[in-house]
Amino acid sequence: MLLGCDFSSSPSSRKPIVLALGHVAQGRVQLRELVRLQTLPDFAIWLQQPLAWVGGFDLPFGLPRELVQTLGWPTDWQACMQHYAAMSRAEIRDTFKAFCDARPVGGKFAHRATDTPAGSSPSMKWVNPPVAYMLHAGVPLLLQAGVHLPRLHMPAPASQPPAQRRIALEAYPGLLARELMGNTSYKSDDKAKQTPERLIARKQLLQALELGQTRLGLRLKLTHAQHDTLVDDASGDSLDAVFCMVQAAWAHMQHEAGDPHFGLPACDPLEGWIVTA
Secondary structure, eight states: OOOEEOOOOOOOOOSEEEEEEEEEETTTEEEEEEEEEEEEHHHHHHHSOOOOOEEEEEOOOOHHHHHHHHHTOOOOOOHHHHHHTTTHHHHHHHHHHHHHHHHOTTOOOOOOTHHHHHHHHOOOOSSSHHHHHHHHHHHHHHHEEEEEEEBBBBBOOSSSSSSGGEEEEEEHHHHHHHHHHTOOOOOOSGGGGGGGGHHHHHHHHHHHHHHSSTTOEEEEEEEEHHHHHHHHTTHHHHHHHHHHHHHHHHHHHHHHHTTTTTOOSSSOTTTOTTOOO
């Protein structure tokens, strides 16, 4: 099974975590269903299910090495994540703010190597978007579920029999969206900004995905009802989950073709890499 996850560090009924579930065959990615989870415990329970999947998750899996070394934190990925998970969000904000305040204008944030090719926000940002909190909320739940994170973390074989093998990859929907439409905006959580122009942009993005117009060479297959649901979700969360599912499909196909790392290049084992970047 394929999984695409549009994640929220503070999910609610208004802003749930959205999972797009599907499968890929012969270059066609079929959406099966959308699942909405309103709490982090619901998400944790879902991850623990004995299902095999390859998933793309829209949250960072690592912190910049420059940041970690400056703070004197462990440079082993799992030890670093354990240290990070033990902090409160207030401690994270204060620590990262102090780091930024000590740096020159224009270079406040530390970046991972993957940020440049992916065009992603630095994983230490705590506002707009609060990806630092997303890492803090999401990665520990993946580890608790015994999930395999290629290039970063391999669970003990006994904890993940082949029929239940779960593969989590860091995904980024903005990569596909920008490839298809540049910086054209297609979503907003602000009701006042949910304009006809953004509605048209979502329709155009879906059409391009259905025609297989990305460099990933995959075509999205939807029912009419699914198409309408994705277009009508003005927050873009459902569409972002589908983007992540398509990226997971590409990774799955790389693995099927013999790549043990699911398409991820050799990268810094502390920072990780965004799939398809």
